[in-house]
Structures are given as C-alpha cells and as structure tokens.
Amino acid sequence: MSLLDLFHKKAKAQPPQESSEANEELDIYSGMRVEVTTDTGQILFVAKLLGLHGDKAELHQYSESEIAEDAESIHARIRGYSDHERKAVYMEGVITPGPKHIWQVEELTVARVGNDRAFFRLETNLEATATMFSGLAMGEKPCKLLNISVGGASVGSEYRYHEGDKFLLKVRLLKERPESAIFSQVVRVIEKDDGRFEYGCRFIELTEADQEQITQNIFAVQRQKRARS
DSSP states (O other), X not given: OOHHHHTTSOOOOOOXXXXXXXXXXXXXXXXXXXXXXXXXXXXEEEEEEEEEETTEEEEEEOSOOOOOTTOOOEEEEEEEEETTTTEEEEEEEEEEEOGGGEEEEEEEEEEXXXXXXXXXXXXXXXXXXXXXXXXXXXXXXXXXXXXXXSSEEEEEESSOOOTTOEEEEEEOSSTTSOOEEEEEEEEEEEEOTTSOEEEEEEEOSOOHHHHHHHHHHHHHHHHHHHHHO
C-alpha cells in the first residue's frame, strides 16, 4: 500500500490516553520539533508543533512529503523532543493536510516519554571534515559521517577528541546541494578496537533555517536511497 492509499480511508476516532494536564506535565509545548509517522512506523515528514491548544495543534512541515494537500485524515504517531526534559515524547493524533504544508492535528494525546533518540537517523558513510579552532587537535581533520539526524550526528575519526569538544563539521549530503557546515559538540566517545574513535555529537547554534535545511537534505537522501532499492 502506498502512502497516498493510507489517506483514502478516514481515520477512526481514537480514545484519549492522557489528559491535557498530563500533556503539560510532560512538557509538550508550541515550537517542539516532531517526526510524524504512520501507525506502522512509516515516516511521513518532520514538522514543528505550533498553535497547541488542548488536544488540538498545527504541524508546520519542515521536510518534503509525497502526500497531496487534498488527502483525507489519518491517525498518526508524533514523536518529539522536549528541550526542557531532554527526553523523547511520544504522541498520537488525527492529522489532516492543509495548504502551505500546514497540518491540523486533533485528538492529540501523549502516550509515553522515553530517553531514546527523538528523530529519524539516516545511516551514511560520507567523507567529511572536523575543524577545531583551539587545543591540540586544532585545524581541519578528515572524518567520516556515520549517521545524521536533525539534532546531531555520529562521526568516525582516527583523531582524538574529548567529551565537550566543539568543532565545525563540514559534509556534503548530496552532490547537487551545497556543503553543510554545522557547529557540533562531542557528547559521547567510543574507542574502537582498531584505535579509531566514534563520536556522538549534538548540533549547536542552529538557526531555524539551518534545521530546515538539514531536514530537507536528510529526506532527499532517504528518497534517493528508496529509489535505488
């Protein structure tokens, strides 16, 4: 069944699972970035949750989507990340597409919270560089971009960095698109058996335009991978 087929059937009403008070307790807020998937886990798009009022809200779409604006409603899973709690927040709701990539959400409920990653992570193996501006590792060094999400990346390198180190990560996700340059901070260090290192990094100092550009590039790469498979 294609994504478009999913929208030819009206979604059934879903019983509320949490009250609006629970939503506040779990720190659901306007401006939260979210990933929207079908009930089967098929990713639809990434958006910003805005206009939150009770069990209603809007999803302002970041990434491109193959779903037509006149498609019908569907029950969807909405996974976001709370900047305050530093946790993933799992929600459900009925979404309806509208003009200008703005989706209406109704029957929004919170299912649970978790400590796992909040956003879709694209597996890659791309040449990249990491530039430190101070310290023993100062200068531009080659590395590998192992995976990337809206909020961070995993980087492989033969050079030693430490938790808390900051560097400028440069990578071209797509040949036909400009190189991305993203300030990153090391939050996890894994030393491999072959003497190389794997670094878990979070992106810092991102503007809204930066976040949107990263998201669009990630989804463009994903579409290319699907087309080749």
